[in-house]
Amino acid sequence: MTSPATHWIEAREAQTINDKIMAPLLARKSWRNWWIATAIAAIFAILFLLCIALVFTVGIGLLGNNTTIVWGTPLANYVWWIGIGNAGTLISALLLITRQKWRSSINRSAETMTLIAVAIAGLFPIIHLGRPLYFLWLMPYPNSMGLWPQWRSALIWDFWAILSYLLFSIIFWYVGLIPDLATVRDTATTPWRSKLFGAFALGWRNSALHWKVQQRFMLTMAGLAVPLVCSVHSIVGLDFAASLMPGWEEGIFPPYFVVGAMYSGFAMVVVLIAGVRWGFGFQSFMTKNHFDVIGKIMLMGAWVMGITYAVEWFGAWYGGDDTERAFTAFEFVGHYWPLYWLMLACNVFIPQLFWWKRFRVSIPLIVVISILVNVGMWDERLLIVWNTLSHGYLASMWSVFWPTLTDWGLMFGSLGFFAFLYLIYCRIIPTSTMYEVRELAHDAAGER
């Protein structure tokens, strides 16, 4: 079921749409708010790089990891970022396959979010390795030691999943971007801009023959992307589920991780497009109806998450294993109980506000709820690591994780790094797919 194009766009003139979307790239304005935001993000980005440099030079003793909780925050951050990263391509591809017209204004933002988030996610396992220089050993290459990768290790699955997904997403993103780069090339008034965008546009000339090939390719890639994304985050779920720890060895983990990824990804998309919409004045094609429909999807996500948590509790009780039952009790009343209740509040209860339309179409409200969902999802990933490792089979090994300043620095630093790269992207690449928005405007004009 699709709504009419008029539901998703107020602008009608193709020239206005082009001018609006290319303004952040080409218009001579002061962009004061952008500079302020970028400067703040840069401070955190520097913090992130400093923390990485510290961990690489001093060692992982700087993190709160101990002999019991060996994974700590880097792995939680990894799962959280890869979740956000998975969602962008998933959202874009799913909406393309289902021919949702509202995709056009938000898909570029979602896909770019993917690229940046996956790149950041890929850093965390390396930060956590302790011997980062050996991460190359994950690659199968003939070497003088006669070593080959251990294909039965979840670390190897992760490496290939992330690498394949990142490169695949770059191709999907870039081929969708080429026509827009050509439009910038043909519109730019400064020769260096024309040349630069021209180089990346590969000489695209809006030829109908080319559109035909490009469109078929994009649709095929979207068809491939959906199973790829599901498999990538399922593999992340298997990192845990393939182990023998209470709270982890659950068959529900792969789908639970995939839905969680989509859920947190949509929440991040809301925050990003609300920022872009406000900052660049894209209200005429990033309408409140977009937020309305995303709010509904997030509501569904909240229910799936809630049901998944309930299945975990039910499994622990019904399975009859004392350790699993004790573990579930530990989740509710153990060391980290405030975090667990916060997670339930942010991921399940607060998003129930989306039953009311005013919470979905009020931009400040949906942004606040989305931020809370992201807090909840980060909290969830943290607890997946902390709870299980703190309360394993051997009672003498039980311990508590206390994050250090470096842990916090890496966490908030990575957020700043993400924001920094995203803000840069906003000024060098069209943030909405211009040709799709033009098509939407044309359809809307025809419906009137």
Next chain:
Amino acid sequence: MNVLLAEFGSPEALIAAVHAARRRNLEVVDAFTPFPVKELAPLLPEIDRGQRLVMLAGGLLIGGLCYLLEWWTATIAYPFNSGGRPLHSWPVFFLFPFEFGVLAAGVVGLVLLLFKTGLPRPHHPIFECDLYARSNVDAFLLAVKAPAGAQDLEAARAFLVAQGAAATRGVEL
């Protein structure tokens, strides 16, 4: 090739002109549009045939090679007892070939896309035409093969104008 470019204001007008041109035995070479016009695709020469099959073949081939690499390294080049699990642990050996095979299908598709479109080609004669720039905005350009004689050319031009073309240009593509 000498072509006659005609500018139309909407995809509907462009498609009507394509049908009319075909009826008049004018060879439709290409069109230049601000967005993909789905109804136009079947009316143009097939250059995207077999795209998906080649992608599938590429993905399967590379995926198969990945599996072969896993099998060879795990059982012959570097046999390693990991918790008593079989050296050839086929259930988990599908993960890497699947991920990398999908990526390979994408890469093959990209290479094919570049091959079929002839890109990258930084410059093209169409860029010199003054009508071209609007194809990024709201102009729908039809390119038909220009008839050889001057009289036929003028007749074709008049025909395109009669179909609603706002402007026409002769271009060497």
